[in-house]
Ligand SMILES: Nc1ncnc2c1ncn2[C@@H]1O[C@H](COP(=O)(O)OP(=O)(O)OP(=O)(O)O)[C@@H](O)[C@H]1O
């Protein structure tokens with residue numbers, strides 16, 4: 001196995017045209033993610049998180065700078081990197097198992113092998129008894145699990161997640177966060193996750209990259225050196241939460257109560 005970093009973002013700049021000029025959405029973004037790390041991108045709406053994820057995945061091009069995945073430049077989307085979208089992206093006319101198999105079809109594996117591999121990942125996310133169900137027969141949390149199974153079945157080096165749990169209720173969100181950590185411990189995939197939710201970032205991440213808008217940039221990097229499983233009620237957790245809140249100047253009694261950016 002090589003010791004190259006999983007992701008290298010090197011001096012990425014990107015602007016979108018605007019009336020009377022251009023808006024700089026990514027400004028000199030420069031960071032490294034190591035193999036097996038979970039890194040969150042946290043920041044207010046419009047600061048460029050989705051744009052950055054799209055550039056990392058090869059879905060959009062930066063104006064300048066480079067992205068390397070496993071040491072190789074990204075010029076277009078590839079199977080090394082899978083993006084998990086918030087709307088799940090499941091095909092309604094395929095069963096859950098059929099949806100998971102979808103990502104494997106380009107590999108042209110023997111039918112039996114394709115089915116077994118898909119089923120292994122359906123089991124990994126705890127949905128074996130729903131494998132024949134269609135997306136409309138699944139709850140939101142189950143659909144998100146199915147999308148995760150499909151992404152993992154492709155055995156990517158890098159999993160990009162854009163607010164994957166934002167549409168879910170608190171209980172399902174917490175359960176899926178635990179599931180992601182359990183699966184991560186087993187598969188050791190590198191994960192980059194966009195979130196608005198400070199608690200989610202502290203609960204999941206090895207490192208949090210804090211982004212600020214206008215121009216979109218990484219303003220601060222915070223390493224979360226707390227053992228897992230993390231306890232949301234523990235002092236360490238509150239310490240990191242406060243550290244992050246301070247970055248957004250949201251400290252104070254009202255902001256401490258309930259917070260999403
Ligand atoms: N294809 C595009 N064309 C023009 N402008 C765009 C395009 N995509 C994004 N933008 C602009 O770039 C900025 C950053 O958008 P982006 O979607 O990356 O933000 P974000 O941090 O993901 O926000 P949110 O948290 O609301 O999802 C915004 O001002 C947005 O309007």
Ligand SMILES: [Mg+2]
Nearest residue numbers: 049050051162
């Ligand atoms: Mg976004």
